[in-house]
Amino acid sequence: MSSTDFDYLIVGHGIAGVAIAWHLDNTDKSFQIVNDPSAPSSSRVAAGIFNPLTGKKLNKTWLADDLFPYTYSFYSDLEQKLKTKFVHSVSVFRPFRSIEEQNTYLAYSADSSISYYIGNNYDQEPISEYIRMDHGGLEVISSGWIDLPILLDKSKDYFSQKNRYLEAAFDTSDLNIHEDHVEWNGRKYGKIILCQGYAAVENSLFSWLKFNPVKGEILEIATENILKPYIINQGIFILPTTNRSFKVGATYAWDNLDWAATEEAAKELEEKLKLLIKIPYKITGQTAGIRPSVDDRRPLIGFHPEYNNVCIFNGLGTKGVTLAPFFADQFVKHLENGKELNPLVNIKRYFSLYFH
Secondary structure, rough: OOOOOOEEEEEEHHHHHHHHHHHOOOOOOEEEEOOOOOOHHHHHHHEEEEEEEOOOOOOEEHHHHHHHHHHHHHHHHHHHHHHHOEEEEEOOOEEOOOHHHOOOOOOHHHHHHOOOEEOOOHHHHHHOEEEEEOOOOOEEEEEEEEEHHHHHHHHHHHHHHOOOOOOOOOHHHOOOEOOEEEEOOOOEEEEEOOOOOHHHOOOOOOOOOOEEEEEEEOOOOOOOOOOOOOOOOOOOEEEEEEEEEEEEEEEEOOOOOOOOOOHHHHHHHHHHHHHOOOOOOOOEEEEEEEEEEEEOOOOOEEEEOOOEEEEEOOOOOOHHHHHHHHHHHHHHHHHHHHOOOOOOEEEEHHHHHOOO
């Protein structure tokens, strides 16, 4: 076997690449991250919300009972290592639109499988000063948000100091794949893990996978009123980032996939916001990103059908902040210890498309 400069090359430093890098950092394996800072990043645009109960029927997030404890532990440990706060554990309040909806939600919340995630609703009065909650609302706990730009910046600084972070553009055509290693940029790596988000759609190695990317847009809002640090969720989310500013999102569009903010999305979000909020506000910004979603709404993880040193860690969609840490742990154990990968996320489920 030929000697290598690093055991792994990680391509991308969004939430997927960060999760893989930190799990590899806990092993004795060497790696290098390559990231193109000029390329658009959905992780830098995303609100970073984690919420165990979603949808009109309070559906429990897939694998929530495993994902959420691991997610909280992972980010809390990372805060300690990076000596920076970026985890905000706050409740999500879901205002009831009517008495009928109130009764329906309370019936859903009696289900023992989700009652663990239902709070006591003690703090609704301060919220009702600026949010329309005539019928009250449901409190969801074990929720919150990750300040992803701060996490990404601090992670970059950490790995840069350890000479593990490289800023450069990556093109698959520059990659030479050999039987026991890959070569890129004049260096040899045991394996490559592609964590490219939406860019993977254009990657010839994995473009055959069933990506279903979706564009999302978010408004940034300022107000003179004091906000409580709770997330509001009713058709849209209202996420306070400071006590006088918040984000509103998000839209979903499967056509015209670009990174440009649109007037149409701003109008859609503001129409929904006006139904919820009772205080004056000013729009201060708008951002757009493309989520790397998948047809079956499950991540895309595993080895290329033909190359045993080319891997992908992608397809985290709208729940990247919770899926990334848990499955990065699973994947690194799969890579290093041969632990079986969950078949629902293993890209083997799509191999027939490649060999078709």
